[in-house]
Amino acid sequence: MKDDRALLQEALQEAKLGLREGGLPIIVARGHNLRVQSGDPTAHAETVCIRNAGRRRDWHELTMVSTLSPCIMCTGTALLYRIPSVIVGENRNFLGAEDLFRSRGVELVVLDDPECIEIMAEFVRQHPDLWNEDIGL
Amino acid sequence: MKDDRALLQEALQEAKLGLREGGLPIIVARGHNLRVQSGDPTAHAETVCIRNAGRRRDWHELTMVSTLSPCIMCTGTALLYRIPSVIVGENRNFLGAEDLFRSRGVELVVLDDPECIEIMAEFVRQHPDLWNEDIGL
Numbered sequence: 001m002k003d004d005r006a007l008l009q010e011a012l013q014e015a016k017l018g019l020r021e022g023g024l025p026i027i028v029a030r031g032h033n034l035r036v037q038s039g040d041p042t043a044h045a046e047t048v049c050i051r052n053a054g055r056r057r058d059w060h061e062l063t064m065v066s067t068l069s070p071c072i073m074c075t076g077t078a079l080l081y082r083i084p085s086v087i088v089g090e091n092r093n094f095l096g097a098e099d100l101f102r103s104r105g106v107e108l109v110v111l112d113d114p115e116c117i118e119i120m121a122e123f124v125r126q127h128p129d130l131w132n133e134d135i136g137l
Numbered sequence: 138m139k140d141d142r143a144l145l146q147e148a149l150q151e152a153k154l155g156l157r158e159g160g161l162p163i164i165v166a167r168g169h170n171l172r173v174q175s176g177d178p179t180a181h182a183e184t185v186c187i188r189n190a191g192r193r194r195d196w197h198e199l200t201m202v203s204t205l206s207p208c209i210m211c212t213g214t215a216l217l218y219r220i221p222s223v224i225v226g227e228n229r230n231f232l233g234a235e236d237l238f239r240s241r242g243v244e245l246v247v248l249d250d251p252e253c254i255e256i257m258a259e260f261v262r263q264h265p266d267l268w269n270e271d272i273g274l
Contacts (some may be wrong), residue, residue: 041218
């Protein structure tokens with residue numbers, strides 16, 4: 001549990017970097033949401049992170065860490081590469097495809113972290129239009 | 138059915154463009170697999186196509202066309218944006234997450250097209266290593 005929280009702090013640092021850029025405060029490991037900055041509709045934090053990870057064969061040894069519950073695109077991307085373990089900061093502002101992760105045997109931990117909840121809630125309050133676009137609404 | 142086949146011909150033209158570049162012959166509408174060319178593990182044809190489509194609010198009016206059955210990442214990406222209709226050239230060389238599409242109410246047509254089957258089978262024969270990497274094996 002201690003390690004999960006340390007990893008989440010790394011994710012939060014990356015989220016704050018995204019916020020300062022004017023983007024969305026959702027991130028994983030090293031990569032943050034770039035949909036607004038790049039105009040790329042697939043640039044959710046988790047998918048950007050996997051993109052940044054590059055071509056590799058050790059996905060089955062990796063853990064994905066995200067401040068927010070991953071959407072179905074990001075879940076599918078992690079499942080394609082058989083990432084076995086996912087740490088989620090919170091799922092109150094958005095509940096992603098957690099059932100799909102679990103149905104495929106992925107170990108999923110939701111930390112319900114107050115700072116992750118607040119950073120996301122504040123973004124949704126300030127930019128409901130960008131947020132709705134981000135989740136396909 | 139006639140329109141479905143015409144759309145598939147467009148997809149096949151794009152697939153052949155990818156092959157000439159030394160990449161994988163799987164494509165959708167306008168976008169082909171760029172994983173080898175770009176080093177981006179998320180650059181399957183369908184995800185590249187959605188990326189190329191850019192930020193938009195009319196996903197619910199679009200049809201995704203792919204020469205090959207979409208993997209779970211590409212399926213998740215199409216589901217995120219609520220693309221309602223998917224045309225698939227073939228699913229013999231690879232059966233993607235078609236059940237997931239159907240469970241979400243997406244209209245899915247599989248054409249079992251001989252040319253799509255052959256172009257993919259030939260690539261898998263010539264490059265089994267690249268192919269396995271592409272599907273997370």
